[in-house]
Amino acid sequence: MDYSSRINTSLDLNLNPRRLHEEFPKKEVEHNFFSLGVKKSSVKEQQSSSALVEELKRVSAENKKLTEMLTEMCENYNAMRSNLMEYMRKNPDKEQSSSKKRKSENSFNNSAPKSMHGNSESSSTDEESCKKPKEDIKTPVSKVYVRTEASDTSLIVKDGYQWRKYGQKVTRDNPSPRAYFKCSFAPSCPVKKKVQRSVDDQSVLVATYEGEHNHPHPSQMEPTAGSNRGVTPCSGSLSSSAPTTVTLDWTKSKSSTDSKNITPKMDAPQIPQVLVEQMATSLTKDPNFRAALLAAISGKMLHNN
DNA sequence: CGTTTTTGACCCGCGC
């Protein structure tokens, strides 16, 4: 796998034009890269590191922009879903006949908005919320679609929590096995997770979360600046509505040196702006993230050389 | 040696 060719720190969000190459003469970067381990302080190196800080700021801004886009997208999705609900209410007999419990795994394809294509989109199964009112109130269900390498056979979805596998089954409607996990971070945590490959796209893992964590997120246990309560954002507000769905594409971050430390956790579609900024801040403060970023930037530049 | 994973057995709800 070509490590450096896959990492592009710019997400082309039109935040800033790519001015990296103008600011970094290649030799200087190379010098900076190879002298990372050796404590040397030259004027050039300081310039390079300040440029790196600039780059870091740019990436942080992009990250912020991304989360804003995600929030906006989720809002659009919610609006679309409510439209769909309204439509289904007006045309009840058209949709009702096929609502069976065992079709719930497949149904996201049928109810997905037609304007989207590919498999990076996600939609909730409205029928789930309609068919199981009791359970929805008690145990909120959310779905996360994770794109992985197709060759990767492990049903592991890194979401920052600690899971213990307690079962695996081959279900009727999907040839790939479904794995059952319990949250093992706290003994009393009731959250369960089911992970199964998508029928349509074997490279997509479908993780279904049931319940709410009754403990802080492990990554937020460490002393960071005033994290309010340190609980997974917004999960409580979703308990009575349809299952939440989020799509993540982790295939690109997989080559990162320490991607598990920056695992995105997106249980909720609507992320408060304060939280977004906290996430961005904590990312930029994380030494592991900085090191990984540094390696990625340096690797890309060396590759371009 | 403690923890986690594997996997067959078992339980339970649902449809016929």
Added chain:
DNA sequence: GCGCGGGTCAAAAACG
């Protein structure tokens, strides 16, 4: 009541 299928249990194996 019976069979089917999803979900869970628990003993054994694997792992660190």
